[in-house]
Amino acid sequence: MELDNLKVVWQVLEDPLSRGRRPGDPAAEVHAAGMSSGRESLLPLLQQRSRGPVARMRRNLRIELLCIIVAYIPLILFYLVEFQGRLRAISLLLILVGALFCAYYYRKSRLLTTMQCPACQVRSNLARQVGTLKRYTRFYLLASTIVIPAMAILTYAIFHLRLFYPGDGIVYHRLSPAPWWASPTLWLLMLVPLTVGMYYFNAWYINRLYGRHIKKLQELLREMDEE
Amino acid sequence: MVSTDQQEAFIRLVDQHRGILHKVCRLYCFTDTDRQDLFQEIVIQLWRSYPGFRGDAKFSTWLYRIALNTAISDLRKQRPPTTSTSPDQLPTELQDIQYSGEKEQQLQLLYTAINRLTEVEKALTMLYLEDRTYQEMEEILGITQNNLRVKMNRIKDKLRKMTKEAAYGIG
Incomplete structure (x- = not known):
């Protein structure tokens, strides 16, 4: 079979209009599969949402944001109002973590916006996807790894500096003088293996989520470049 | 808007x-x-x-x-x-297409062979069959024309080999 001899066959037989509607006919399959064109069938598609990988990532990120909002706002209000406002420090901690999450959301959202350029040349679009996806996963790994030590350090700072310290001092009374297990050094020492463990777990999880996708894109790019 | x-x-x-x-x-x-x-x-x-x-x-x-x-x-x-594309099953598959003429059979054979190509090779083959010039292919794919020619020759060889194997039931 010579490819050049098949050009005409391909062009004529593969035109949906030139084909009948015989059973098993690829053109008939096309219509059966809901791929028929024409104004009536194309118009509804324009209102539909994308189901591509980037759109799915964006949707997951929005769900993540929604979960944070739903979980944090009632908690922040609860600790501000309840216990006569003596645990306002916890609200402050949650607000700070929430602010860090906003920065995380913004960065991820920006990366997703620049991840694809469907109208660009196929090679440059692939290169852009590989580069952005690598940056995305690096940031994901960094952000998800530092969240626990960051929270621990913030908690320590808030309680140590006694921010929002209630006037009567009852809340922190039991921690003063500090028992052996409340020693900052001990907590710091425990944070190190925990952070390292988190790093490896997150690296495994992120690789599970995006590893194959990145590898496949890299393979495609390599194939396009090789001579 | x-x-x-x-x-x-x-x-x-x-x-x-x-x-x-x-x-x-x-x-x-x-x-x-x-x-x-x-x-x-x-x-x-x-x-x-x-x-x-x-x-x-x-x-x-x-x-x-x-x-x-x-x-x-x-x-x-x-x-x-969902259907096997093993070359040794090609003749049977082709026999099942009652309506097809010789040219449609050739096209079916071509599709079966193309299915075994990589994503990039499929894109190149399609543009080639569509009679796009190498300049257009470059504009679409972002691969230099020289590289495109080299790749296209390799694909032609590969397809020729695949269909020959299919015809002789080698798989």
Whole structure:
């Protein structure tokens, strides 16, 4: 079979209009599969949402944001109002973590916006996807790894500096003088293996989520470049 | 905001070039559901990108880029074929197509062989069969013309070998 001899066959037989509607006919399959064109069938598609990988990532990120909002706002209000406002420090901690999450959301959202350029040349679009996806996963790994030590350090700072310290001092009374297990050094020492463990777990999880996708894109790019 | 006129113009253009979309879907997907999904995804991506289409390139070139970018990047679509493409089963499969003439059989054989190519090779083969010039291929794929020629020769050899193996039942 010579490819050049098949050009005409391909062009004529593969035109949906030139084909009948015989059973098993690829053109008939096309219509059966809901791929028929024409104004009536194309118009509804324009209102539909994308189901591509980037759109799915964006949707997951929005769900993540929604979960944070739903979980944090009632908690922040609860600790501000309840216990006569003596645990306002916890609200402050949650607000700070929430602010860090906003920065995380913004960065991820920006990366997703620049991840694809469907109208660009196929090679440059692939290169852009590989580069952005690598940056995305690096940031994901960094952000998800530092969240626990960051929270621990913030908690320590808030309680140590006694921010929002209630006037009567009852809340922190039991921690003063500090028992052996409340020693900052001990907590710091425990944070190190925990952070390292988190790093490896997150690296495994992120690789599970995006590893194959990145590898496949890299393979495609390599194939396009090789001579 | 896209006006109704633009929407109508877009639908008219896509309708005129629908053959390209069908071919891309057929080449990159093995099941009807996947083909339908890919077709919808390409139309959505075309519509989203349409405001940015300035007419610097031909509409078909722009459409090829988006269709191939969507098909190649959307890795959900890489599902195994539901029917076997093992070369030793080709003659039986071809016999089952009662309606087909010699040329349709050749096309079927070609599809079966193309299914075994990589995503990049499929794109090149399709553009070649569509009689696109190497310059157009370069504009669409971003691969230099020299590299395209080398790759195309390799693909031709590969397809020739595959179909020869199929004809002799070697697999």
